[in-house]
Amino acid sequence: MIGFSVNGKRIDLDIDPSTPLLWVIREQLGLTGTKYGCGMAQCGACTVHINGEAVRSCVASVERAAGKAVTTIEGLSLDLSHPLQRAWLEEDVPQCGYCQSGQLMSAAVLLREKPAPTDEEIDEAMTGNICRCGTYPRIRRAIHRAAAMVAKGGAQ
Amino acid sequence: MIRQKMIDQKMIDQKMIRRNASPGTNRRDFLKVSVAASGGLLIGFRFPGITQLASAQVSAFMPNAFVRIGTDERITVIVNHSEMGQGVYTSLPMLLAEELDADWTKVGYESAPVDPKYNHPAFGMQITGGSSSVWSGLQQFRQAGAGARAMLIAAAAQQWGVDASSCRTESGAVFSGSNRKLTYGQLAGVAATLAPPEHVQLKDPKIFKLIGKPIKRLDTPEKINGKAVFGIDVKLPGMLTAVIARPPIFGASVKSFDDSRARSMAGVRKIAAVPAGIAVIADTFWQAKVARDALRVDWDEGSMGNFDTSKMMQDFRERAKSTGTSVRKDGDASSALASAAKKIEAVYEVPYLSHLMMEPLNCVVDLRADSCEVWTGSQFQTVDRANAAKVAGLSNEKVQLHTTFLGGGFGRRANPQSDFVVEAVHVAKAAGVPVKVIWTREDDMQGGWYRPAFLHAIEGGIDASGNPVGWRSRLVGQSIMAGTPFAAMMMKGKEYDPASVEGVDDLPYAIPNVTVESHQAEIGVPVQWLRSVGHSHTAFAVECFVDELAALAQKDPYQFRRQLLQKQPRYLGVLDLAARKAGWDKPLPKGMGRGIAVHFAFGSYSAHVAEVSVTDNRVRVHRMVCAIDCGQYVNPGIIAAQTEGGAIFGASAALFQELTFANGRLQQTNFHTFPVMRINECPEIETHIVENNEKAGGIGEPGVPCAAPAIANAVFAVTGKRIRRLPIHLTEAA
Secondary structure (H helix, E strand, C coil), rough: EEEEEEEEEEEEEECCCCCCCCHHHHHHHHCCCCCCCCCCCCCCCCCCEEEEEEECCCCHHHHHCCEEEEEEEHHHCCEEEEEEHHHHHHCCCCCCCHHHHHHHHHHHHHHHHCCCCCCHHHHHHCCCCCHHHHHHHHHHHHHHHHHHHHHCCCCC | CCHHHHHHHHHHHHHHHHHHHCCCCHHHHHHHHHHHCCCCCCCEECCHHHHHHHHHEEEEEEECEEEEEEECCCCCEEECCCCCCCHHHHHHHHHHHHHHCHHHHHHEEEEEECHHCCCCCCCCCCCCCCCCCHHHHHHHHHHHHHHHHHHHHHHCCCCCCCHHHHEEEEEEEEEECEEEEEHHHHHHHCCCCCCCCCCCCCHHHHCCCCCCCCCCCCCCCHHHHCCCCHHHHHCCCCCCEEEEECCCCCCCEEEECCCCHHHHCCCCCEEEEECCCCEECCCCCHHHHHHHCCCCEEEEEEECCCCCHHHHHHHHHHCCCCCEEEEEECHHHHHHHCCCEEEEEEEEECCEEEECCCCCCCEEEEEEECEEEEEECCCHHHHHHHHHHHHHCCCCEEEEEECCCCCCCCCCCCCCCCHHHHHHHHHHHCCCCEEEECCCHHHHHHCCCCCEEEEEEEEEECCCCCCCEEEEEEEEEEEECCCCCHHHHHCCCCCCCCCHEEECCCCCCCCCCCEEEEEEECCCECCCCCCCCCCCHHHHHHHHHHHHHHHCCCCCCCHHHHHHCCCCCHHHHHHHHHHHHCCCCCCCCCCCCEEEEEECCEEEEEEEEEEEEEEECEEEEEEEEEEEEEECCCCCHHHHHHHHHHHHHHHCCCHCCCEEEEEEEECCCCCCCCCCCCCCCEEEEEEEEECCCCCCCCCCCCCCCHHHHHHHHHHHHCCCCCEECCCCCCHHHH
């Protein structure tokens, strides 16, 4: 049995502990917002938080989440109210949308740690997330916009 | 309201009758019957679009195949093109909502089922490709909106006992006089009893409220909260997941396999030989993948075991020395080149490329004795359904194909053989239960259907004053169209594949003697259209060579193009706009250089100016200024997004991407060996749109072709080295 929480909900699973967390989230828990892109921590589509840290869930075994709190895109906010989601809407960021869960989850950690990130800090935090459609210019603008919202006292 | 209820009852009765009359009727047939009644029915609808299964139980008026107006005021636009990032779930609803005078906040979208009424008006089948969704849907969607509006007005006029001409519409309601108002939802029931109009009047563009505005995409909310359903996210009760052991070489086949270890692994339900390889069917993806990797397969390598791309390019170089099939012949290029004051030759080479959609290929199939349901991100519904039906041994009508969101398409999900659909039907046959086949990233990258490698040899000459007098292009590469449903249409009467030479066959520059020749290579690597198709390589060769000619003539590359495009106002328009916005004449800091390129593709004109620096032989693109002329446009926000994305797509190929084969085996496997541009490598990108009233062109692909030549020409400006092979390797450049 491996126990952990996902988006605040307690989970206990009887599962091979070496199974990647990604597939547990998608297949056992039915939370399909977290995506498979590469299986080797190259693209970031599978990014989730474990105890607040951005983790590539395609290479993290489910065992790594034991006793910890996992947050997925479904848990970022209940109602699109996270400043990043609001900024993503304002900047019309997604195209195909497949990588966007991972982009948002990486950006959420960046914004928490660096409330007013520079372009260099955005580069550093977001380099692990590939977007094949080429939404990078908008991702950058949206992160700056979200930071401005937070600075102005937007709820987080 | 009583009337409303009666109609609802009638609808239900109709539905029951229909169901009873034909027990085998599936939901798609019901849709067909309902729609065939041309608005005469009010239907309580459970639409087969997978994204909307939840919100199904509201009564709705369906005036035509493209829109449903709910009694809850919800306007659902049924979109016959696949949403793969290019924004059709927003731009096509905008067209319909404009003419309908809908309340935009009530407008939603749904994917169309497979049905001839959803065929592409120009291509005659259901397909998303060729940057054609908006221009081909302009009339279709506007007329559908206008027709629905006319019926709602007629319904209101009837209710009020006034003349329809005294009614007006705004934001989802019909008005008459100063105090009469009925919403579309209120009118849906009555409107459903009326006959659709024979003719409709479309709006004067001067009063457009939506068309031409940067309206925000409708699909963003579900793409930022994890709710959007892509093919890989579909889950059916009792579904198993399969991963296939695929041939390591194109054309290889299974000699024998040993599944003794795999068979006993956790979750494995079945291991079966299928035409695509050996399918491992398990409870979950991970179990299937681990067991797949534990298979031992002995392959018969077939005839491609010695295939090597470096040898192939050598063969291409040899072939380019001989005369090819004539594509274009203006004047006498040979004589002009022979008597030119100065002459140059250059050979440009581009590699095989993978589409590399972020969502690897996948397909869900529920195969029953007399029906088959398929869920996948398809760009080619008509063909995919027919191919699935063939394998299932069913008629087309017994197969339903649900188009999910596509996690990128770029052409790969419009496969003429429906490879990823057909194999899933085979696996479903073996599984006996619903099954999802998932390709790993490696399977996807190694699975073929690439942009073909090409070699393009060009010879050009100028006279004593620097004016070009002759140009000869020879291209060598595989045909994409041969063997596809488009071959007959595209290759009719031609001995070459137009998709191989598009973008050079229409060389726009004022050069009196032009020859274009094509050599078709026959190689066993499956190839396919990739975003911008032939233009993805012809623009690189042509626009780099124009720069080489400018240098030969000792002229500025922008002015040189201007001079040769005097009779091409739309080329000139984008060229001038990009140059002006980039500040072409303003000096750049030391160590930086600018390059320019202009191209026409898919009905639109595009020009890019790239600014680059080079450090330790590594190219950094700092800024790209893009000008686009796609004629009349619908959503400038989406145009900017597609142009940015196109530039990044083209820059990725120019800087990083190459598929190579050795001993028949592809040497790249995943993003680490076939990189995509990342955010830290991404330039600032500006998009400037030319305003005019020309015929609408495409936007998904035209942003791609200019990126590579603009960057390559900028690299020359910095280093003095000509880039003649992609991706750019400065250590080998001349």
